[in-house]
Amino acid sequence: MSVYMVERDLKGINMEALGGAQKAAISKAIEMSAAGTKIKYLRSTFAPEDGRCMCLFEANSDTDVKRLNDDAGLPYHKIVPALDLTP
Template identity: 50%
Template sequence: MTTYAVQRHLQGITLQQLSAAQQAAIEAAKAVSAQGDPVTYIRSNFFPADQRCTCLFEAQSREAVERVNQEASLPYDKVEEVMDLPARH
């Protein structure tokens, strides 16, 4: 599976709305996976200074990640392949 970053601007979003958006992404990833196109939500980072958010997903295609965000009704600027480098202990 490939890791994809979804970049979005969420101007004026509240913490409660941000939490709801995260849950919508998680649920949409489960729904798309259940339809046979595996997508896993990994995590999100929110940058309050400029209201920017980056969400990481694992999937077999960019289109599957785009579909998750469309089904969750989440706006996004772009989806791109990234290298996720977790810390090694």
């Protein structure tokens, strides 16, 4: 599996809605994995000053990540392959 980064613009989102979006991504990943599409939500980084949010997913394809976000109703600008450099 590869890592993909989802870039979002969430300017003006409140913390409750941000938490809800994160829960939606996690739930949809669990649902898709249970149905046979291996995908895992890894983590997000949010910059409240300008609303940028970067979410990392582990999946077999960017198509699976796109489907997760579309099905969960989560907005995004683009999905790109990424390297997770967490020590």
